[in-house]
Amino acid sequence: MDFDLTEEQSILKDSLDRLLAEHYGFEERRRIMASPEGFSAGMWGRYAEMGLMALPFAEEDGGLGGTPVETMLVMEAFGKALALEPYLPTVVLGGALIRFGGDDAQRAELVPAVAEGSLKLAFAQGERNSRYDLHHVETTATKDGAGWRISGRKFVVLGGDSADRLFVTARTAGSARDEGGIGVFLVDATAQGVSVRGYRTQDGQRGAEVTFDNVAVGADAAFGDPEGGLGLARRAVDAGIAALCAEAIGAMGAMHALTVDYLKVRKQFGVPIGQFQVLQHKAVDMFVAIEQARSMAFYATSMADSDDEAERAAAIHAAKAEIGRGGRLCGENAIQLHGGVGMTEEYAVGHYFKRVTMIDATFGNADHHLRALAAKGGLFRAA
Structure with missing residues (x-):
């Protein structure tokens, strides 16, 4: 197996390393961490200008058609700099849900906004009793005409307090630990019935507790099969x-x-x-x-x-x-x-x-x- 980087990948790595070295010193990071947002909007904009937000998405959807190797290079650089921006919840987690679960219309709406840095996402999946089990879902999604009503609480939502929209796992059928009957829905963070309590985690990143109180979403909020989203x-x-x-x-x-x-x-x-x-x-x-x-x-x-x-x-x-x-x-x-x-x-x-x-x-x-x-x-x- 050839582990050498391509010329484009080498340029990406060198450019990002240089950007972070110039603008993300340790003292600057401490200042950013202490800010109300907990990350740098200026650096977020620079990442978008570099094309980092568009990396994993297909070119026909408005992305750059990158591979997991490019994501690996970005994340290794972020680890070296201890970067605080919500790249993981928005581009990696949210991006994967869009790429693998979104239909043509959903991708057409979301990918350009993520790529230009104007849309931040989070994945609300952890619950009080779920520990590491993705299939333990007590949050419910019940049918309401053509749409759904979502109720429940999610914990340790990475980047949840800065997200514009939240992907959430919710149970549409079965009991709390069934692997079937789980859907993935996209909810506006400002929708009626959504409350977000953000906090700083032990490592300086941001997390949130998110409560959904009978939140109404449309039929287009479901990504993939509403009963087979696990x-x-x-x-x-x-x-x-x-x-x-x-x-x-x-x-x-x-x-x-x-x-x-x-x-x-x-x-x-x-x-x-x-x-x-x-x-x-x-x-x-x-x-x-x-x-x-x-x-x-x-x-x-x-x-x-x-x-x-x-x-x-x-x-x-x-x-x-x-x-x-x-x-x-x-x-x-x-x-x-x-x-x-x-x-x-x-x-x-x-x-x-x-x-x-x-x-x-x-x-x-x-x-x-x-x-x-x-x-x-x-x-x-x-x-």
Whole structure:
């Protein structure tokens, strides 16, 4: 398999790295994080100008016809910069729901708005009792003439307080844990009956609790089959996990670079502590963990758009488990090798560890995905 980037992909990577290096320093990020919005509208506009919002969409729908590889490059750069903009909920999760669930009319309406940066999306799927199970849905959608009435509460909605529209999973039939009878609907965030309570998450990102109180939506709000939407939700989440794996690689690489630089300048007993062999071994352990995780992130990226749900799920489970394990090892070693300064809010390495820890918890932690992979018979099953 050829892992070399094309000329266009190299240009994308270099351009985005340069943009983030110039406009997303650590102190600037802290200022952005403390703002009411929690992200930079200026940077959001720059991403749109670069075409990042249009990347995953087909050219005939108004996009650039990119592949998951381009998304991987973007998310790795965002991980390195600890970017706060809601690219994951809007372009990756929302984009996947539009691409795989939207009909011609829905794509024609939504893709141009997302591509130009004027429409932000979020995916409201987590519930109080659902933990990591996408099929546990207590929010209901009941028929109301040609449309629907949606009622329920969703928790930890990534980017939910900045979203203009919300994709929501709701039960149209069956009981709370049935895999059938689940629909995916698009709801205006300002519709009557929708209330959004936003908050900052532990890693500086934004989340929200969203309540739907008998919210009326039209027939065109349903994406795909209103009773068979679980597959669509899983496909979007798989795309999101692949993107999160790439983001984690960027954050892990940045932690490693900061740690190696610190070992070169911090002195003890009159010499740089990087000369102590045991500390060198820990830095090497971090490097090995990053390279192993990078390989699995490549694998998840290559399978992110696969139509084979079983093979795609196995790849995603394996990658998320490895990313969680490697991210924790890198973060713990980075904090330990930095000593007390690594725990402070004024130093970047702790913020990287927070982000990697939250990535591990998003859409299932390492233990959850390892159990799921084992239940499926492992990554490479016997014929």
